[in-house]
Amino acid sequence: MACPKCCSETSGKTKVREEKEYKDLINRLKRIEGQIRGIEGMVENDSYCTDILTQVAAANKALNSFAKVLLSNHIKTCVTDDIRAGKDETVDELLDVLQKMMR
Numbered sequence: 001m002a003c004p005k006c007c008s009e010t011s012g013k014t015k016v017r018e019e020k021e022y023k024d025l026i027n028r029l030k031r032i033e034g035q036i037r038g039i040e041g042m043v044e045n046d047s048y049c050t051d052i053l054t055q056v057a058a059a060n061k062a063l064n065s066f067a068k069v070l071l072s073n074h075i076k077t078c079v080t081d082d083i084r085a086g087k088d089e090t091v092d093e094l095l096d097v098l099q100k101m102m103r
Contacts, residue, residue, distance in 0.1 A: 035059040
């Protein structure tokens with residue numbers, strides 16, 4: 001699956017994912033989407049600030065968990081395969097993305 005057009009920075013690369021990995025990532029994103037909709041509903045219903053912030057923290061944790069799974073899969077497949085193929089620039093690409101994630 002290609003990255004959506006909404007992304008401001010894309011490599012132009014794509015990756016075909018195994019069915020299990022694809023389903024896991026999509027299920028995680030759907031749960032996160034549900035959490036965000038729940039937060040939106042809380043704001044619309046004038047919920048108390050700390051209750052909303054608690055849900056925001058949970059959504060952030062879920063998104064970080066998604067990123068960790070995706071990063072792990074990326075290292076185990078794309079990065080490893082590229083290094084074996086002599087594409088050392090993939091290490092620089094990985095370091096760049098790690099720096100972005102740590103901001």
